[in-house]
Each structure stands twice: as C-alpha cells, then as structure tokens.
Amino acid sequence: MHDDPVVRIVAKVLIPSIMLFAFYVQFHGDFGPGGGFQAGVIFASAFILHAIIFGLNRTRHVWAFRPNLAVLCVGVLLYGGTGILGMLGGGNFLNYNVLGDTPQAGQHLGILLVELGVGMSVAASMVMLFFAFAGRATHNRFLSSKERNDE
Amino acid sequence: MIGDLLINVGAVSLLAIFAFWILRTRYLVGVVVVSGAFSLTAAALFVVLDAVDVAFTEAAVGAGIATVLGLATLTFVPHFEKPHRFKGAALGISWFPALLAVATGLLLTLAVSDLPRFGSADAPIHNHVAPHYINESPNEIGIPNIVTAILASYRGYDTLGEVIVIFTAALAVLVLLVGRTRSRRDKQRKGRRQ
Incomplete structure (x- = not known):
C-alpha cells in the first residue's frame, strides 16, 4: 500500500492542507471553535500521516528528534513565560491585562501567546509519542517496503 | 425537535x-x-x-x-x-462482578433522578461563575469565543497544568521507550569489543 502512487500523491496533497488547517484552528480559536490543543493534534497528524505513508526514517529526516524536543519545551516555557511577563508588568501570574496598552489588548496578546505555547507543546508531544511507539515496532510496519528491504 | x-x-x-x-x-x-x-x-x-x-x-x-x-x-x-476465565464463573458469566456492575448502575440511575433537569436555567452550574463569564467576558477579554476566553484567561492556571501534564507524559514515554536502556547499551559495548 505504501508504494501505491495514488496513496503517495493523495498524501502529498493532504499533508500541506492538514498543516494549513492546523494553523487556521490555532489562530482562529479566538473567534470560532478550536485552539491550541486541537491545532496541536491536527498539526501532529500531518507528520503521522507522512510517517505512515513514507516511512518513519524519512519523517525523522524531515523533522528530527532534537528540534521536536526543543519545540516541546519552548511551548511550556512560552506559556509560563507569558505568566511571568504579567508578573513583571505588575499583575498576578498569568494576568494578561498588563501586557498591552489597554486590558483588552493585553488579554488578546496573552491568549495568543498562551495558545501558541499549548499548540507547540501538544504537537511536539504527539509527534514524540508516535515516534516512540512506532519506532519500537518489531514488525517495522511503519517502514515502507523499500526500507524494510534495506534493513 | x-x-x-x-x-x-x-x-x-x-x-x-x-x-x-x-x-x-x-x-x-x-x-x-x-x-x-x-x-x-x-x-x-x-x-x-x-x-x-x-x-x-x-x-x-x-x-x-x-x-x-x-x-x-x-x-x-x-x-x-x-482467552481468560474468572474464578466463580458459571454459564459464561462471572456473577459477583456482574452483580456489582448492575448494582452500581442502578445506584447511578437513581442518582440521576436527583440532578436538575437538563438545560434548566436555575441549575447550580448556571448560577455560579457562568453568568459572570457570559456577561463580562466581552468587556474584560473582548474575544467572541467565550470557551477560549475561559480556558486561556479565566482558567489559565488550569490550562497551564494541563500543558504540563502533556509535557510530563511525553517525557515519561521518552524515558521509557526512546534512548538506550542498560541491556541495549551493554549489547552495543559487546558489539564494539568484538
């Protein structure tokens, strides 16, 4: 199935659209349903689809382990950092009112940053979970047949 | 309807x-x-x-x-x-767990009759902080999606906790499944010596 040109081409069309949709969900969360959690999961599913179709090794080549770990940590730090920024501005931890010129502008900025942190963290952890589980698969079901022959 | x-x-x-x-x-x-x-x-x-x-x-x-x-x-x-069999199973049913499950189900069903009617305006849940969120979030936060306003701002501390839970889960899986275990490390060393 992995070597089927139809599957490969459909995946190539789908993966960028999934990523774009994830960004839409991420930044449209203020206005409609969605937010960091959903966007992160959708963004991660693009990498998972890539791994299922093209094999885990090629996905690791596209998106390596270390940057993924960095994004995971930066997401949490961005969330906590936004909270501390509120403290530096004279408010309580995670009080966004002081971040902007008006309380509302501060809230907008704070929510944007916090949701971005959530999205980064969730996407990276989902990719990490999938890599960890699929990478240990004894049958190498997630490798394409060519890679299986190489091993 | x-x-x-x-x-x-x-x-x-x-x-x-x-x-x-x-x-x-x-x-x-x-x-x-x-x-x-x-x-x-x-x-x-x-x-x-x-x-x-x-x-x-x-x-x-x-x-x-x-x-x-x-x-x-x-x-x-x-x-x-x-395939597994529980102790005391007869006629393909383990009677004690089955009885326990049915009894718990009955108790929960009884408890449901005490809940306020679905969607009723004077249920406790609609009279605590919810009116404040609905009336004040357009002025205090100013974004149309009240759910996002609650999750990211009013309840920002809880959401931070959730993110840290996910972070910790990813780290735990990382420690357990990725990287070298002692046996794998020993195998590699042996391979190098030979």
Whole structure:
C-alpha cells in the first residue's frame, strides 16, 4: 500500500492542507471553535500521516528528534513565560491585562501567546509519542517496503 | 425537535453497541478501531449538545491520535487477547462482578433522578461563575469565543497544568521507550569489543 502512487500523491496533497488547517484552528480559536490543543493534534497528524505513508526514517529526516524536543519545551516555557511577563508588568501570574496598552489588548496578546505555547507543546508531544511507539515496532510496519528491504 | 430526538437516540444506541462490541471481542485491532468510532460518535453527540469545542477535541484526540497510537502500540504486541476465565464463573458469566456492575448502575440511575433537569436555567452550574463569564467576558477579554476566553484567561492556571501534564507524559514515554536502556547499551559495548 505504501508504494501505491495514488496513496503517495493523495498524501502529498493532504499533508500541506492538514498543516494549513492546523494553523487556521490555532489562530482562529479566538473567534470560532478550536485552539491550541486541537491545532496541536491536527498539526501532529500531518507528520503521522507522512510517517505512515513514507516511512518513519524519512519523517525523522524531515523533522528530527532534537528540534521536536526543543519545540516541546519552548511551548511550556512560552506559556509560563507569558505568566511571568504579567508578573513583571505588575499583575498576578498569568494576568494578561498588563501586557498591552489597554486590558483588552493585553488579554488578546496573552491568549495568543498562551495558545501558541499549548499548540507547540501538544504537537511536539504527539509527534514524540508516535515516534516512540512506532519506532519500537518489531514488525517495522511503519517502514515502507523499500526500507524494510534495506534493513 | 423530532430530528434532534432521532439523532440523540441513534447516537446513544450506537455508543452502547460499540461498547458491548469492545467488551465481547478479543480482536485488539478491532477494539482500537471501534474505540475510534466510539469517540467520533461521542463527538457528534457533543455537537448536538452545542459543545463544539469539546466535540472538536474529542474528534481530534479521541478518534484521531488515540486510534493511531493504539495501532502503533499493536505493532509490537499480539493482535488477539488471550482467552481468560474468572474464578466463580458459571454459564459464561462471572456473577459477583456482574452483580456489582448492575448494582452500581442502578445506584447511578437513581442518582440521576436527583440532578436538575437538563438545560434548566436555575441549575447550580448556571448560577455560579457562568453568568459572570457570559456577561463580562466581552468587556474584560473582548474575544467572541467565550470557551477560549475561559480556558486561556479565566482558567489559565488550569490550562497551564494541563500543558504540563502533556509535557510530563511525553517525557515519561521518552524515558521509557526512546534512548538506550542498560541491556541495549551493554549489547552495543559487546558489539564494539568484538
């Protein structure tokens, strides 16, 4: 199935659209349903689809382990950092009112940053979970047949 | 009205069918796939209840990622559950757990009759902080989606906790499954010496 040109081409069309949709969900969360959690999961599913179709090794080549770990940590730090920024501005931890010129502008900025942190963290952890589980698969079901022959 | 009723009855009976199927089957790939279908049906129910944000999360996490992770896990365990028998089983039913389950179910059903009517305006949940969120969030936060305003701002501390839970889970999996274990490290050393 992995070597089927139809599957490969459909995946190539789908993966960028999934990523774009994830960004839409991420930044449209203020206005409609969605937010960091959903966007992160959708963004991660693009990498998972890539791994299922093209094999885990090629996905690791596209998106390596270390940057993924960095994004995971930066997401949490961005969330906590936004909270501390509120403290530096004279408010309580995670009080966004002081971040902007008006309380509302501060809230907008704070929510944007916090949701971005959530999205980064969730996407990276989902990719990490999938890599960890699929990478240990004894049958190498997630490798394409060519890679299986190489091993 | 009748359409809503049909959708509700249909979705809830589908959930029951999926749940029984998951209980009865020993084919684990089927269990994972049907759990995904269960989540998707639950997501549809959340849409009917106007909880679109919850429905979105359920569809993405429950039906999407959880299914994929379950299938990934099944690549290194057997695909069939071993047949097992509980002590004291007769006529194919383990009577004590069955009795316990039925009794708990009856108690919960009794408790439901004490809950306020669904959607009733004077239920406690609608009279605590919810009116403040609905009336004041356009002035205090100024974004149209009240759910996001609550999650990211009013309840920002809880959401920080949730993110840290996910972070910790990823780190735990990292420690357990990725990287070198002692036996693998020893194997590598042996390989180098030879």
